[in-house]
Amino acid sequence: MDIQSVNSDQKITRFVNSPLSLTDTNLANVTKPIVSVTNLIKQFGRFAALRGVSADFAAGRLYVIVGDNGAGKTTLVRALAGLIQPTQGKISILGSSDIRSACRQIGYMAHPSLLYDEMSGMENLRYFARLYGIEDDQRCASVIAAVKLDPALERPVGQYSQGMRQRMSLARALLNDPKILLLDEPFSNVDARSARDMVSLLGQMRDAGKTIFVVTHQVALLDGVADEFVKMDTGKIVSRAPKLQPEEAP
Amino acid sequence: MSQPSGIVRATLAKDLRLEWRSKDAINSMLFFALLVVVIFSFSFDPLAEESRRIAGGLIWVAFLFAAVTALNQTWARELRNQALDAYRISPAPANSLFLAKAFGNFIFVIVLEALMTPLFIMFYKLRALGPAWELVPVAALGTWALVVNGTFFAAISLRTRSREIMLPLLLFPISIPALLAMVNATTNILTGEDSSRFWIVLLGAYDVVFTIACLFLFETVLQAE
Numbered sequence: 426m427d428i429q430s431v432n433s434d435q436k437i438t439r440f441v442n443s444p445l446s447l448t449d450t451n452l453a454n455v456t457k458p459i460v461s462v463t464n465l466i467k468q469f470g471r472f473a474a475l476r477g478v479s480a481d482f483a484a485g486r487l488y489v490i491v492g493d494n495g496a497g498k499t500t501l502v503r504a505l506a507g508l509i510q511p512t513q514g515k516i517s518i519l520g521s522s523d524i525r526s527a528c529r530q531i532g533y534m535a536h537p538s539l540l541y542d543e544m545s546g547m548e549n550l551r552y553f554a555r556l557y558g559i560e561d562d563q564r565c566a567s568v569i570a571a572v573k574l575d576p577a578l579e580r581p582v583g584q585y586s587q588g589m590r591q592r593m594s595l596a597r598a599l600l601n602d603p604k605i606l607l608l609d610e611p612f613s614n615v616d617a618r619s620a621r622d623m624v625s626l627l628g629q630m631r632d633a634g635k636t637i638f639v640v641t642h643q644v645a646l647l648d649g650v651a652d653e654f655v656k657m658d659t660g661k662i663v664s665r666a667p668k669l670q671p672e673e674a675p
Numbered sequence: 676m677s678q679p680s681g682i683v684r685a686t687l688a689k690d691l692r693l694e695w696r697s698k699d700a701i702n703s704m705l706f707f708a709l710l711v712v713v714i715f716s717f718s719f720d721p722l723a724e725e726s727r728r729i730a731g732g733l734i735w736v737a738f739l740f741a742a743v744t745a746l747n748q749t750w751a752r753e754l755r756n757q758a759l760d761a762y763r764i765s766p767a768p769a770n771s772l773f774l775a776k777a778f779g780n781f782i783f784v785i786v787l788e789a790l791m792t793p794l795f796i797m798f799y800k801l802r803a804l805g806p807a808w809e810l811v812p813v814a815a816l817g818t819w820a821l822v823v824n825g826t827f828f829a830a831i832s833l834r835t836r837s838r839e840i841m842l843p844l845l846l847f848p849i850s851i852p853a854l855l856a857m858v859n860a861t862t863n864i865l866t867g868e869d870s871s872r873f874w875i876v877l878l879g880a881y882d883v884v885f886t887i888a889c890l891f892l893f894e895t896v897l898q899a900e
Contacts, residue, residue, distance in 0.1 A: 506764050509900050528766050539761040541689070541752070543696040547690075555685040555767035581696075597761065 434654035439561075447635045454640075459636050460483040460505065460605065465514035467500050467660075474500040476660035477514070477646070484604070490640045490646050491669065498640040499536070502652040505638070506533040518605065528555065532603035536610045538594040542583030546593045547576055550600060568596040573622055587614035595623060601641040606630065606637045612646055620646055644669055684893030691782070692800055693752055700745035700783050704789045707744055708791045710735040716798040727798040731861030734795055735854060738788060739821060745783045746825040749776055750833045762897075769894035773826065777889075780822040788814055804867030809875065813860045816878040819852035822891050823882065827889040830896050 465641045467475040468584060481489060484612035490498045503509045504516060505526035518527040535540075540549045548563040558563075566576040572592040580591060606627075612620045620643070628650045631637055639647060644654070654669040655662055694700055715733055719725075753759040762772055795801065803810070825846050832841035860874035 442859060475786075508760055510898075525766075530763055533760070533764050535757060535760060537757040537759050541693060541758055542755065543693050544689070548692070552685055552689045553761055553765070556682060556762065556767040601765075646850065654881055 436455060442466060446539050452595050457484070458482055461500075461515075461581045462505075463515045463517075463666075465501070465504065465516065466512045466653045467497075467504060468512045473660055475504070475511070478657075478660070478662055479514075480655070480662055480665070481615045481638040482636065485631065485634045485648070486652040487627060487637045487639065487650060488653050488655050489644060489651040489669075490638060490655045490657060491642070491644055495659075496657040497660040498657050499609055500660075502533075502638060502640055503578075505536075505605075508533060529601060530604040532598035532601060534594050534598040534606075534611055536613065538582065539597060540582045540590070540593060543581050543623050545579050546574060546585075546596070546602075547578070547580055547594070549582060550597060553597055554600050559600065559658045564600065568599045569593070571599065571626060572596045588616050591615050592619060594621065595626075604635060606635055608638065609640045610642075611639060612641055612643045624650055676896050678769050679733055681780070682767045682771035683775045686772055686780050687866065690775065694779070695789060697752075698701065698753070700748040701786065701816075703744040703748070704739050704741040704787045705785065706785060707879060708737050708741040709794070711740070711889065712791065712798055726801055726884075727804070727865040728862060730795065730799050730865055733799075733856045734792075734861065735857045737791070738784065739847075739850065739854065739881070741787060742780070742784050742818075742821050742825060743783050743846065745787075746822070746829040747779055747839055747842055749780055749826065750829050752779065754833065769897040772897065773830075773890065773893040777819075777823050780826055781818055785814070785820050786824055786852075788818065792854045794850040796824075801865060803865050805864040805871070807864065807869055812875055813864070813871065813878065815876065816882055817853065817857035817860075819882050820857070820885065821850060823886050823889055824849055827893065827896070830893070834899070849885075853878060856881065 455476075463479050465478040466473065476502060478497070492498050500509065504511055505518070507528060510657060515522055518524055519530055521527050524531075531564040538551075540546075541552075544552070546566060546569055547562075550569065551562060553566055554560070559641065564636050569576040572595050574589060574592055574596065583592060585593065592613065595608070598606060598608070607657060608627075611623060617621065619653050627637055627639070627647075631650075631652070639651075641647065648669075652667065654664075654666055656664045656666075656669070692840045706867060711733075715737075719729075731744040750759075808815075825842070826847075828845040829838075829842050834839040835841045855875040860871035860878070863869045863874070
């Protein structure tokens with residue numbers, strides 16, 4: 426990570442003075458970012474949701490984006506997914522500034538499920554798989570099994586519990602075997618056991634080389650799995666560290 | 676990657692399945708069209724000759740208003756759970772989504788027309804004095820004219836706060852040439868007084884122009900925030 430590119434906020438001083446520094450081996454090894462944002466600004470009318478975010482993110486790491494409500498976490502993730510156009514600044518994914526060209530390598534799970542309530546999980550995934558040119562039902566069945574749901578479940582998604590819906594939503598995000606996973610509040614309304622299962626799956630995927638961004642308020646779940654905590658406040662990244670300080674926890 | 680035609684088929688199949696299970700669009704369209712037929716039949720008591728003159732206008736206005744309810748539904752289901760975002764982040768082309776939605780709406784409105792036309796004939800005692808087979812191209816081209824623009828403008832009004840009002844405001848003015856052609860062609864066929872060829876050709880040209888324009892602009896509409 427290039428420390429200069431993080432931010433120029435006052436809180437950086439604490440970050441630089443913390444035990445983590447440029448000599449930290451984990452961070453110093455980062456040479457080629459898979460995701461890079463430069464001076465990213467996003468305004469909704471007169472409200473600036475992102476105010477000049479600059480950061481590089483390395484491949485094969487699990488980043489946890491934390492911050493209070495309105496800090497800009499979801500806006501940042503939606504911008505990385507290509508769902509919103511930045512007002513100013515640049516996003517580079519896999520070396521390309523055209524996110525559309527990299528969309529096959531991006532998996533996105535939003536707070537809403539992005540699924541059709543009237544169709545079963547398998548029917549949903551079969552449809553979304555077609556959008557990526559995946560004709561093989563086996564792929565759909567395997568991602569459903571990976572999130573510990575039954576591919577044969579015929580109930581429509583609308584009748585799933587919130588936790589099952591979240592897991593099916595994660596399965597949809599995994600369909601295209603993306604290199605970059607963007608997960609916005611994946612553990613909300615998920616019971617503790619399911620959340621642990623999801624975290625374990627994310628850990629395995631990170632170990633397999635995926636780059637994962639998780640926006641969450643349930644930081645404790647990812648302690649020990651996350652490589653880096655990225656703290657946002659009022660549209661800026663204010664700190665990045667392998668451990669979140671107790672006072673920084675949301 | 677799937678061919679665009681494959682994505683059109685998959686999206687159309689998905690929409691038909693969703694409609695079959697929810698029956699949101701077809702029920703609201705049928706109910707609305709049925710009300711129009713019954714209320715107008717009680718309001719007027721025309722002779723057979725008068726019926727032939729006004730039926731074209733009545734039928735197409737009823738179908739236009741009924742179609743608006745289906746057009747709103749078609750995008751509303753994409754907004755539930757923000758399922759549309761899953762399409763937007765995929766590599767699937769925007770035009771495949773547009774064509775699938777337009778074909779789906781075409782099927783819904785054609786089904787409505789097939790169910791309501793016998794009722795119109797019965798209530799208004801209609802019998803075509805001109806070439807009745809010409810009603811088929813008029814129905815097909817007229818319905819496509821309504822749904823292609825309707826699908827496009829429904830997508831534009833998708834993110835507006837009062838989309839139910841916005842859609843007719845955008846759709847009706849631009850549909851006036853098509854509506855005029857549909858009504859005149861139908862009246863000419865029913866009365867047998869004049870040829871409807873000119874109006875059918877006009878409808879065909881209208882369909883070609885607006886289908887191309889909608890396909891050209893839809894990606895911008897889909898990716899708009």
